Amino acid sequence: MGSTVFFTTVTALIMHCFMSLALQQSIETDKYALLALKSHLSFGPDNIFLEKNWTAESSVCGWYGVACDDPRVNRVTGLSISCMGLTGSISSSVGNLSFLHSLDLSWNSFHGNFPEGIALLQRLQHLDLSNNLFSGAIPPSIFVSLSNLQSLRLKNNTFSGNVPMEVADLHSLTVLDLQFNLFSGPIPLGIFNLSSLEILAFTGNKVSGNLPMDICSHLPRLNGLYLWNNEFDGPIPASLGNCSQLEFLILSSNAFSGILPGEIGNLSSLVVLDIGDNQLTGSIPSEIGHLHRLQSLSLGNNWLSGIIPETVGGSLEIQELILNDNRIVGTIPDAICNLRNLSVLHLGMNSLGGYLPPGMGNLKFLRTIDLSRNSFTGKIPASVGTLPYLVNLSLAQNEFEGSIPEFQQIMSLETLDLSQNNLTGGVPQSLEALLYLKWFNVSYNRLSGQIPTGGPFRNFTASSFMSNAGLCGAPQFEVLPCSINHSKRRAHLIMHLFLGIFPASLVTAFLVFLFIRNRKKKIASVQNVESPDIKQKHISYSELQTATNRFGEGNLLALGSYSAIYECCLSDGTYSAVKVFHFKNARAARETFLTECDLLSRIRHRNLIEFIASCPRWDLDIGAIVLEYMPNGSLERWLYSHNYCLDISQRLDIMIDVASALDYLHNNYYFPVVHCDVKPGNVLLDEDMVGHLCDFGIAKLLSVRDGVVRTKTMGTVGYIAPDEIMQVVDCNLLRQDHQIANFEAEMQCVSTIMELALQCTATSPGERMNIQDVVSILKKLRSQIITQNCDRTPKSKRSETLCKSTS
Known part of the structure; x- marks a missing residue:
């Protein structure tokens, strides 16, 4: 009995030793596989730290971009070296990373064919090779063993040939993104049977064929269908209306034909519908009005006929309505004037006519109006000249008559095309106030009088005023000079009027002065800041x-x-x-x-x-x-690069900078501004490490009258894992050489900031913290941290100043 126990114990010890040795050899296998991968790469001055970080002497699980998340196996499970500016080819040794779940090589300059070593990664779930220089056909055998693959992203390369049929065997696939390559031929029909699929994207290829008529029968989770700029043809399947989760349907720049089925109106989650630049016929279905979440409707450059349905006014979220270059008849329905969020209205190159709706002046957020090449009649509504954010207005090639409205209220106007109409009267001198006006055309009308010469008119040429026999002015406009006698009579009349009304003018001017001064004081008291007098520098x-x-x-x-x-x-x-x-x-x-x-x-x-x-x-x-110019680049670079490091005080400073900017945009500007894309990449740092918020490309101006503002995620989506603070905090903060008391205080500060972040991102807008309170809390936290750390050398001018003020 004793010998049996002894033998069992010895056997267990030997097995344990062998298992430990095997486990060590396994992680060493991963290390050598990554070192082999490194040997095929080229490093520049911006990514030299990766070359120095991946060394045989250090633990592979501590290397940049390497994750060993499963302690049971002690193997490399994730590799992410995206956006590193790396060049070279991918070694076949990558196939030795047999426990790899995620591989992200995106946004580099890797070249060569599809890395065949990936075919050996049977546990792989996420593969991203997008934005590189890979080329050639994809071997079908690649996907035979990748049965666990959930996301496949290959966009922005030059892969060619047909899409392998074997992709349809990836039954766990949720994302298939092959955009902007050179793929050709039809999409394998089996792909439309992948019930887990959420994103299907083939934009910018040469893919052809018809869409299956039962396209949504087996795609219950489809969220985005991106097929624009290909060679698809045939009808739009009515079964698309069964994709109840679909938010983005983008089929533009193909050769789809037939009608737009009314079943499209069943897509209650749809946000973007773009089927422009095809060969669609028939009328716009009235069911479009059922799409209450729709923000962009683009059906331009088709062969659509009939009228614009009144029901379009039911899609109150629409910001872009693009129906240009069709055969649409009738008038602009009054219901369009209900689209209070409308920013872009493109109805040009149709057969529309009649008067413009008087309610167009209610569309205060309009930035672009193109009604050119139609048959609109009557006068241009004066209300169009009051749209505060209008940038582009084209009413060319219509039958408008009467005078040109005053546009001096639209200080943002950059292009104004009123050519080829029946307009009479003169060119308003008030247009000289439009300092941003770059393009102006009133050719082929019946205008008369003197052409203004001030403001933007200094840069206009004769092409802006052709075929208006009654116009006169400066030689640059190639029109007759204005009559001298006419000028003398005008000056004589002005003199008599001046002498007659001079006393009254003084009184009026004084009263106006008092009114303006009092009004400015009221505005200042409400807004806390005055709108600055901003003059744009002229740079060619x-x-x-x-x-x-x-x-x-x-x-x-x-x-x-x-x-x-x-x-x-x-x-x-x-x-x-x-x-x-x-x-x-x-x-x-x-x-x-x-x-x-x-x-x-x-x-x-x-x-x-x-x-x-x-x-x-x-x-x-x-x-x-x-x-x-911001010499210290973006906050993203300082947070996610090993060459840079920010301590907790510097991070708090930058948080306060960003929060202060948002406070100004939300509460202290004349109209509330929502940035919509606040992220580290959009925060730039000057020479003193002061944060400056940038990139307002998708920002929104809100009306002052709006009491409750509904917000939605529009920009880059962030992610915070549900872990303990010590597990998610930046390791650079943990490595600081602090005293224990200071370290604990800083970790408490981090915890408070995380709680603050969660309050700012609550699902319900009413539960979110006011940005003014956020600024106040962050400033208190900074004061506490700086006061505790004043015995160390401050890393910023602001920290040094605060230390002096508290000493």
Whole structure:
């Protein structure tokens, strides 16, 4: 009996030793696989820390981008080295990471064919190779063993050939994103049977064929269908109405034909419906009005006929209504004037007629109106000249008559096209006040009188005034000079009027002065700050080209979805940042540019990025915004790069900067402004590490009369894991050489900030904390932390100042 116990004990010890050795060999296998991967990479000065961090002497689980989340197996389960600027190919040794669940290599410059070693990763659930230089066809065998794959992202590469049929065998797949590649042929029908699928995206390929008529029969969870800019044809399946979870339906720039089925109205969750640039016929279904969450409706460049249904007015959330270049008849329904959030109205190139609805003046958030190439009649409503945020107005090629309304209230107006109508009277001299007006055209009308010469008219040419026989003015406009006798009679009349009303004018002017002064005082008391007198600096496009070395890569600071940001040195020696938007084939880029120009030119605060100038070049489909230069880059770089480190005091300073900026936008500007995309990448740091909020491309101006504002997630979605504070806090804070008491105080501060964050992101808007209270709490926390740490050398000027004030 004793010998049996002894033998069992010895056997267990030996097995334990072998298991420990095997476990050690397993993690060593992962290390050597990653070192082999590293050997195929090229490192630049911006990512040299990764080369130094991945060393054979250190623990692999401590390497940057490496996760060993499962303590039971002590293996590498996650690898994320996205956005590192890495180049090279992917070694087949990646297949030795046999416990890998997640692989993210996105936003680098990796090249070569699809890494075949990935086929060995049987536990892989998430694969992201997007935004690289991979090419070639994808071997079907790749997907045979990846049965656990849940998300596959390959967008923005140059993969080619057909989509492998074997993708349809990935029964756990929720995201299939193959956008902007060179795939061709039809989508394998089996993909439409993946019941777990939520995102199906093939945008920007050469994929062809019809959509299955029962497309939504097996896709109950489909949230986004992105198929635009391909070669699809055939009808729009009526069964799309069964995709009850669908929010984004984007099928534009294909060859779909037939009618738009009324079943589309069943998609109660739909936010964006874009089927523009196809060959649709028939009328717009009245069921569109059932889409109460719809924000963008784009059916332009089709062969649609009939009228605009009155029911469109039922989709009160609509911000974009784009029906241009069709065969639509009738008038603009009055119901459109109920769309109080409408920002873009494109109805050009149709057969619409009649008078414009008088209620258009109620659409206070309109930024772009295009009604050109129709048959509208009557006078241009004066209310159009009161839309405060209008940037682009085109009423060209219609039958409008009467005089040009006064537009001097629309200080943001940049393009105004009234050409080819029957307008009479003169060109209002009040248009000289429109300092941002870049494009103006009143050609082919029946206008008369003198052309103004001040303000933006200094830059206009004869092409703006052609075929108006009654116009006169400066030689640059190539019209007859104005009559001298007429000018003398006008001066004589002005003199008599001046002498007759001079005494009354003095009294009136004095009363007006008192009224304006009192009004300014009232505004100041309500708003707490006065709207600054902002004058835009004039910078030409050619000067920007010179200042950025023709937008060379050496001056490139950052790349965005619709824009690129360059460092530039202006002719006066000032360093600035220029944000360049490319409008061609990207309507959203144009709208983002206009939104950002409009808001940045109006607002001023020490914690907002300073606007210097805008420079649109509509003829080149380019727009540029010149901004204050921030030498310390974005907060994102300081938070997520090993080269940089912020202590708790610096982080609190920046939190206060951002909260103060939001307080100004929400409470201290004339109209409340919602930024909609506050994130570390949109917070820039100046030479003193002061935070400045930037990127107002999707910001929203709210009406003062709105008592309750409904908010929705619009920008970049963030994520906080449900763990203890010590498990989610930045390891840079844990590694600080603090005294125990100070360390505990700082961790308590972090805990308070987390509680504050949760209060700010409560589901119900009424439960969220007021931003003014947030600023107050953060300032108290900073004061406590700085006071406790004043014995150490402060890392910022603000910390040093606060230390001195408390000593």
